[in-house]
Amino acid sequence: MTTTVVHTGSAVATQAVAARLAALVGAGDLIVLCGDLGAGKTTFTQGFGEALGVTSPVTSPTFTLANRYEGALIVNHLDVYRLAHIAEVEDLGLPELVDDRSVTLIEWGDAIVGALSGGYLEVRIRLGDGTDDRTLEFRAVGTEWRDREAALSGLADGGPGDAGGAPC
Ligand SMILES: Nc1ncnc2c1ncn2[C@@H]1O[C@H](COP(=O)(O)OP(=O)(O)OP(=O)(O)O)[C@@H](O)[C@H]1O
């Protein structure tokens, strides 16, 4: 399984990588954002949304659970950190959100990937040594991203790797 690894040294750099990813997405895509508190999941989504023409500010959906933005595609932005039970995930109506007009990004999606029926792109953000250092790892799960693996590896600063690791 190929994992594409990108290092960034600032929030703006992470947003620029997200913008490049936005050029690869289509309607119906699901992106699961993983990483510790303050890793940069919302920051990533801001760069992603901006690249898709979202003009309203992208803010953390921690308390709203789900925000919806209009751009070239509709951007659904979810944060399921506070969801303790899989039943609550079902209440979110994820299958209805992941429709043919929208792309959906889910922060803290680790807990729910087992309940997903389709594929998704995992974006794992790891803290680095310096305050602003981050490592972004992109890993496609399922068939939806198979044709785009070469394009995904084009996001890499060191070329495609094989970091392996547990699913998100
Ligand atoms: N290289 C970087 N990439 C992303 N964010 C960075 C980077 N360097 C510094 N930051 C800062 O780290 C913070 C990341 O906060 P953000 O809200 O995006 O994290 P989060 O993963 O969504 O957290 P939470 O789990 O609380 O939702 C921001 O203040 C951002 O400016």
Ligand SMILES: [Mg+2]
């Ligand atoms: Mg966040």
